[in-house]
Amino acid sequence: MDNKKTKLQTDIYLPYMRDVARCEQSLRELNQMWRMIESSAKMNCPREAQTILPIMAATRAGFGRLEQELVDSLAGEKVANVLAAIGAKAHYVIDIMVRNLYERTADVGFLATDRELCAFVAAAQQATQGPDEDDIDAIRARLFAYRSKYTVYDEIMLLDLQGNVLVQLDPDSPVEGSADALIRQTLDSDNFVETFRASDLRPGKTQALIYSRRMHHPDTGAVVGLLCLCFDFENEMRRIFRSHRDPEGRSNMLLLDGEARVIASADEHWIALGTTVPVNLDGTPHLQIHQGREYLIRTFHAEGYQGYMGPQGWRGQLMIPVDLAFSGGTRSTLSSLAPAQATGLLQHARNFSPPLHEIITATETIRRVVWNGQVITADQQDIFVDDGSPKRRRSDANGGEQKEKLKTILDQISETGSRSNALFSQSIRDLYETVLETKQQDSEFLSQLLVDLLDRNLYERADDCRWWALTPELRAALAKPVIAQDEARKLQDILAYIHGLYTVYTQLFVYDRQGKVIARSRRANDHGHAGDESVDAATLARVRALADDQAYHVSAFEPTPFYGGKPTYIYHAAVRAPAQTGPNGVEVAGEVVGGIGIVFDAATEFEAMLRSGLAQRQGTGYFTNRAGRIIASTDPAHPVGQRLEDATLLTLLRELPKGKSVSRIVEHDGHYAVMGCAAGQGYREFKVSDGYSEDVLSVVFQPLGAVQRHAHAQRADQAIEGSGFGGDGRQRKTYATFHCGGDLLALPAVHVVEALPASALSARMGSGGPGASSGAGAGSGASTRGATGPKYQGRIGMLAPQGNDRIGHFVWVFDLSWLLHQRPGTLDDNSQIIIVRNGMHTAGILVDGLHAVPEFADEQLMPSPFGAEQKLMSHFIRANGGNLLIQLLDPAALLARVTGGAADAAPAPTPHAEAANLGSGKELARAA
Numbered sequence: 001m002d003n004k005k006t007k008l009q010t011d012i013y014l015p016y017m018r019d020v021a022r023c024e025q026s027l028r029e030l031n032q033m034w035r036m037i038e039s040s041a042k043m044n045c046p047r048e049a050q051t052i053l054p055i056m057a058a059t060r061a062g063f064g065r066l067e068q069e070l071v072d073s074l075a076g077e078k079v080a081n082v083l084a085a086i087g088a089k090a091h092y093v094i095d096i097m098v099r100n101l102y103e104r105t106a107d108v109g110f111l112a113t114d115r116e117l118c119a120f121v122a123a124a125q126q127a128t129q130g131p132d133e134d135d136i137d138a139i140r141a142r143l144f145a146y147r148s149k150y151t152v153y154d155e156i157m158l159l160d161l162q163g164n165v166l167v168q169l170d171p172d173s174p175v176e177g178s179a180d181a182l183i184r185q186t187l188d189s190d191n192f193v194e195t196f197r198a199s200d201l202r203p204g205k206t207q208a209l210i211y212s213r214r215m216h217h218p219d220t221g222a223v224v225g226l227l228c229l230c231f232d233f234e235n236e237m238r239r240i241f242r243s244h245r246d247p248e249g250r251s252n253m254l255l256l257d258g259e260a261r262v263i264a265s266a267d268e269h270w271i272a273l274g275t276t277v278p279v280n281l282d283g284t285p286h287l288q289i290h291q292g293r294e295y296l297i298r299t300f301h302a303e304g305y306q307g308y309m310g311p312q313g314w315r316g317q318l319m320i321p322v323d324l325a326f327s328g329g330t331r332s333t334l335s336s337l338a339p340a341q342a343t344g345l346l347q348h349a350r351n352f353s354p355p356l357h358e359i360i361t362a363t364e365t366i367r368r369v370v371w372n373g374q375v376i377t378a379d380q381q382d383i384f385v386d387d388g389s390p391k392r393r394r395s396d397a398n399g400g401e402q403k404e405k406l407k408t409i410l411d412q413i414s415e416t417g418s419r420s421n422a423l424f425s426q427s428i429r430d431l432y433e434t435v436l437e438t439k440q441q442d443s444e445f446l447s448q449l450l451v452d453l454l455d456r457n458l459y460e461r462a463d464d465c466r467w468w469a470l471t472p473e474l475r476a477a478l479a480k481p482v483i484a485q486d487e488a489r490k491l492q493d494i495l496a497y498i499h500g501l502y503t504v505y506t507q508l509f510v511y512d513r514q515g516k517v518i519a520r521s522r523r524a525n526d527h528g529h530a531g532d533e534s535v536d537a538a539t540l541a542r543v544r545a546l547a548d549d550q551a552y553h554v555s556a557f558e559p560t561p562f563y564g565g566k567p568t569y570i571y572h573a574a575v576r577a578p579a580q581t582g583p584n585g586v587e588v589a590g591e592v593v594g595g596i597g598i599v600f601d602a603a604t605e606f607e608a609m610l611r612s613g614l615a616q617r618q619g620t621g622y623f624t625n626r627a628g629r630i631i632a633s634t635d636p637a638h639p640v641g642q643r644l645e646d647a648t649l650l651t652l653l654r655e656l657p658k659g660k661s662v663s664r665i666v667e668h669d670g671h672y673a674v675m676g677c678a679a680g681q682g683y684r685e686f687k688v689s690d691g692y693s694e695d696v697l698s699v700v701f702q703p704l705g706a707v708q709r710h711a712h713a714q715r716a717d718q719a720i721e722g723s724g725f726g727g728d729g730r731q732r733k734t735y736a737t738f739h740c741g742g743d744l745l746a747l748p749a750v751h752v753v754e755a756l757p758a759s760a761l762s763a764r765m766g767s768g769g770p771g772a773s774s775g776a777g778a779g780s781g782a783s784t785r786g787a788t789g790p791k792y793q794g795r796i797g798m799l800a801p802q803g804n805d806r807i808g809h810f811v812w813v814f815d816l817s818w819l820l821h822q823r824p825g826t827l828d829d830n831s832q833i834i835i836v837r838n839g840m841h842t843a844g845i846l847v848d849g850l851h852a853v854p855e856f857a858d859e860q861l862m863p864s865p866f867g868a869e870q871k872l873m874s875h876f877i878r879a880n881g882g883n884l885l886i887q888l889l890d891p892a893a894l895l896a897r898v899t900g901g902a903a904d905a906a907p908a909p910t911p912h913a914e915a916a917n918l919g920s921g922k923e924l925a926r927a928a
Contacts, residue, residue, distance in 0.1 A: 008285050010075045016326050019430060020074045026423050027067040030416065034060040037412050045405040056369070056413070063420070070424075074431050079285045079296070081438040082325045086251055086318035087283060087298035088445050089244055093255055093316030095612075096240060098302040099453065100152070101194075101310055103460045104211050104231055106501045107150060108192050112213035112227040113497070116142060116472055121158055121225040122217045124166050131166060139167050145470060148550060149463045151684050155230035157201065158215075159183065165201075166225070173203055186212040186226045196263075196311050202230060206273070207263065209233040209311075233264075241266035244448070250327070251320035256299070258313020271319070279317060287322055295319045303612070306503060333436040334429060337665055345665070345672050346432070347828050348705030361757075361829060366420055367850055368755050368832065371736070373410045374853035378734035378749035436665065436674070442617075443676030443700050444663035450613045450698035451680040454606070454623060457504070459686035461571045461600055466552050468498060469573035469596045474510055478594040479577035483512070488519050495521035506563060506601045510575065512594045515540040531561030535597065539572065543595040546574045554692060557602070557631055567631075567640060568602035603640070606632030610698075619673070619702035626695050628653050637669065644699070652677055653697055665704075672704040708826075720854045721880045732855040735877065737886060738834060739848040741817045741825065744886050746877060751838055751891040753807060755850055758831035761813060762800045794818035794898070799833065799844050807835055813844035814898045820872065841895040854879070861888065872897065 014021050038056045046053075111117065120139045124131040143156045147169060155170040164177045178201050186193045195210045202208035209231040217224050237255065245253050245266045252271050255264035262275045271277065271290075278288040280297040287294040299317045302310045334342045468474070473494055477487045495508045499521040509520035515535040522528075535543075542553045555570040562570060577590030610621035611634055620635040628644040644650065646668070656662065659681030666675045679697045682688040720737075734749035799811040813833055817825030825831075825846055833844045861875045864887075874890035 008072065008076045008079060010072050012287065013075050013079060013322070013326075014071075016322055017075060017078060020071060020078070023074060023423070023427050023430070024067075024071045027070065030420050030423065031060075031063055031067055033416050033419075034063055037409065037416060040412070041406075041409045045409065070427055070431075074427065074434070076285075077431055077434040077438070078326055081434050081441075082296055082320065083283060083285060083298055084438050085441050085445075086296065086320055087300070088442055088449075089253060090298045090316040090318040091300045092244060092445075092449050093240060093253055093318075094300055094302045094310070094314060095305075095316070096449070096452065096456070097236075097255065097314070097316075098308065098310035099305045100236065100456065101209075101231070102305045102308040104152070104229060105192050105194070105308060108211040108213045108227060108229050109501050110498060111146065111229070112215050114142075114471075115218050117158065117227065118215050118218045118224070121160065121166060121215050122222075125160050125224045136167055140169065142470075143167065143169055145549065146467060149466050152232055152236065153229050154232040154235070155202065155228075157228040157230070158225060159228065160225045161187065161223070175201055175203065182210065182212055183226065187214050187223060189214065194311055196233075196257075201228060207233070237264040243452070244445075246320075250324040251318050254317045254319065256315045256317055257311075258315075260315075263314075277317070277319065279315065281315075290319065294322045296322055296325050333433055333440065333665060341665065341667070341672065344708035345704060346428075347708050347830075348672070364757070364830060364832075364849075368757070370410065370413050371850045371853055372754045373413060374734070375736055375749050375752050375754060377407055377410060378736075378853065439674040439702060439704075440663040440665075440676070443619075443674045443702055444661050444678070445676070446613055446617075446621075447663075447676035447678035447698045447700045448661045450609060450621060450623070450700070451678045451696060452683070453609045453613070454696055454698070455680045455683040455686065457605065457609070458569070458600075459683045461504075461569070461598065462552050462554070462686055462690070462692070464502065465571040465573040465596055465598050466549060468508075468598070469575045470549060472578070474575050474596065475578050475590070475593070478510065478512055478518075478575050479590065483518055491519035492521060495519060499523075504601055504605050505598050507599045508596070509562070509599075510594060510596045511535055511540075513544075513592075515595075518594075526564070529561040529564055535572075535595070540595070543572045543574050544592045546592070548589070549573070549576070551691070554694065557625070557629075557694075560599075562597065562599050563602070566603060569600045571598045571600065572596065602632065607634060610634050614700070617702060619700060621701075622699045624653060624697050624699060626654055626697070631696060649675070649677075649699070653699075656697065658682075658695065666701075667707050668701045668703075670707055672707060673701040674704065676700040676702075708828075720852055720884070732857050734853060734855050735886075735888070736834070736853050737851040738832070739851060741821060741823065741848070744851060744884070745816075745847075746886045746888045747834070747836060747891060747894075748888075749853055751836055753835035753837050753842070756799070756802070756833045756835070756844075758827055758833055758846065760799055760802070760833060761797045796827075796846060799835075807842075809842075811835060811842055811844050812898070813846060816845040816847055819845075819894070819897060836891055836894060838891040838895045841899050843895055843898045845894070845898075864888075 014024070034056075038053070038060055041053060041056060117139065120131065120135060123135070139158070143158075147153050147156055155168060155173070157168045157175070158166045159178065160166055162177070163179060163183045165175045168175060178199070180195075180199050180201055182193055182195045182199070182201075192211055192213045195212065196207060198206055199208050199210060201210060211229045211231065212226050214223050214226045216222065241253055241264075245251075249267070253266040254262050254271060254277065256277070256279070257263050260276050260279050262271055262273055262277060265271050265273060265275075277290055278295075278297060279299040280286075280288065281299045281301070283298060285296075288297055289295070297317065297319050299315050301315055304310070337345075471494060474491060477483055477491055480487075491510060495510070499505060499508055506526050507520055507522040509517045509532075511517045511534065515537070517533055517535075539553070539555060546553060551574070553572040555572070557567050557569055559565050559567050560570060562568075572595050574592045575594045575596055577593045579590055606623055610623070610632055614621055614634065620633070620638075622633050622635070622638065622644070623631040624644060625631060628650045630638060630640050630642050630644065633640055633642075638644065644653075646666075648666070652662065656677060656679045658679050661676065661678035663674060663676045666673055668675065677697060677699050679695060680687070687693060735746040736749045736752045737744060737746045738755075739745075794814045794816075795812055796815050797813050799807070799813055801808055801810065815825045817823050825848065827846070830849045832847050832850050834847055835842065835844050856877050856879065860878050862878060863875055864873045872889055872893050873887050874893070875888040877886040877888055878884075879886055
């Protein structure tokens, strides 16, 4: 369930979110300031301010709405962050357990048909005095050999039809017989029986997880008893909790039964076994009370594995007290990124959180409100004459006073807008950090989960090959000098039976001393390939050199004919001749007479692990080795066998310690992405103490949006200081400054009508121009136009009349980046359209963003040194004592370039363009 679709009761959470509460207070204060400015303008200069009063009203109304939306967004993202983090771990608890227990269902099915064990139970059932002690010791040794490989069991028992215990392994918990109902249930069933509760088979335990299956006479097929495999449940849960519980201890990880009772707890002193707790299967962001304390909770059922759903009703759950939920530190992700990356990521704000996008849009709107107001003020002190040049207007004393009042109002708007922008920027940063932290935590934990799944799965493969190598029929047959065809068929039948229980293999095969394959079991769709008739000499030599039945050999992950020429792991164990008794009565281990190979279905199983981990997430996942060679992939662009080439990632893969994980914001395949990476640490003795070393790492990329290479993502607004070289008595002129293509440019303010958001572009050019890209300007994400044919010439579309007397007709819009550099600009949420007028000509120019409307003295202008090809640029303005150069555009040359002498009133493109009119007085209302 999407948490954001459920209305969040923000007031409940604010007492636990001090940073959000401080933001809310600041927003209220600014809202009051906007009201005071609007009232002041109405009282002191109503006529002069009439053009900006609608903008101010919209600003104030929109700000009021944004106040609550921002607070709701901050609180909502923080709650969602917590729910996502605890949800991932709750999901892991149940899924990893179900995958583990699935293997137990196969184990009990195989071991209950072991011929030696079945023959022993059958003989004991017929004996009047019970089984012989020597036979008991031999069978106990066989069971010990099994448990030494499958170390997940703490007890294995053989029982007769009456429930008498014939053999058991745990000397600290002796049992003579049992009256447990599972005995009759097992004897009456043709399948395994799964039991989890207290049982007299495991005295002293409050709960035991037992897998039982009936056993048959090896010759007659009659039911003679049952086998019980007792899973080491408590130890396994401790391992899971130790690896993945919150290290700060702020939350508790639980496993629940079908009645919401705790059957395993990471902290039993906090939440004890047997306690009934509230659950949250829907993932709603509501608090629930347990023992007088309020909690955020996530609960998950198992998704199932290979059709097995686990014990009925079992669920994984995490609980975190609300007073601790928001106390953890953040990663400060943005400060660790390059400015271009951080700014580029913000272009994808809509993908993170729609309210975040609206806040960013509102921030740009406030900037535009102030910028337009200052342009209007400049316009009021200048008029145009017939040739289009500005002429200073005479103002009477009252007019000058009113203009100064308006400038004061604009200064207040600018100051309050700056404070608002600063608060918005910090709030956006906080919200953005929360969003990114959620994704980083998720990616890092997901990478841990994936590599843990892999190690746990391959642990079972190492167990399987070693145990099956002890099958008496295999040992007896391979010990013979010549293997008859009927014996080979029997071996094939044994392999086929095993294969039916263990579905993760494409084939099982046994081979003799020379490495020749003498029997195999293949999947129905698996066919022979040249080279799979025998194992290679190097593998055979390693198998023959294995020290004992605890040792095994794994092939390198490389293409093999046993897997149709695809890469995989093949697990080998030595098959030894039956043990013999020496002259002194000591049993002597048999020599190696061949081996068994089990071919892991790597392509299917590894990809299934990756996809099940990714689940509903967008992104790609990989398993790799230390060198970056891909072992498994969900990305067709990076298939198995290819090497990940990113130098930074390769260094990380090479140096990340075992058992450690990291997450970072990176650029991957042209996208910003959250990368999670984890190095496997093995499982139990597998890759830890058994002599096998093969590091595998998981890498996860979750995309955040396409990389933005546009220049204004890298700009920084530089303040313009003082009045420069002109003294106090020097006459100054006003200039409108803005960004385009990474440069700071200016136009005389008297030639600027106003600025509009790029979303006001109501009619687009057809193919060959920027309108060819999908979307409608701001709000559709950044798009750089690349298809620019000879008919393009920088014209990108049209503006409809804006519903005011400043722009009363259709206006063509041109891409200034193209006009200056023949390089298409970028259309995104920051882009603005500046309306420029000179004489009878009017046009719009697309720029990257607005800057300021300062005044400069004539002495600060110097002619452009560039030639005729740069005649759109007339001068440079030396600002900040000459440390900042601003390129001044010539309005006459600019309008002549784009109009070609044509009338400025463009023809109406389509009737519906009028309906797309977006008046500037409604900008913030739209943004909010």
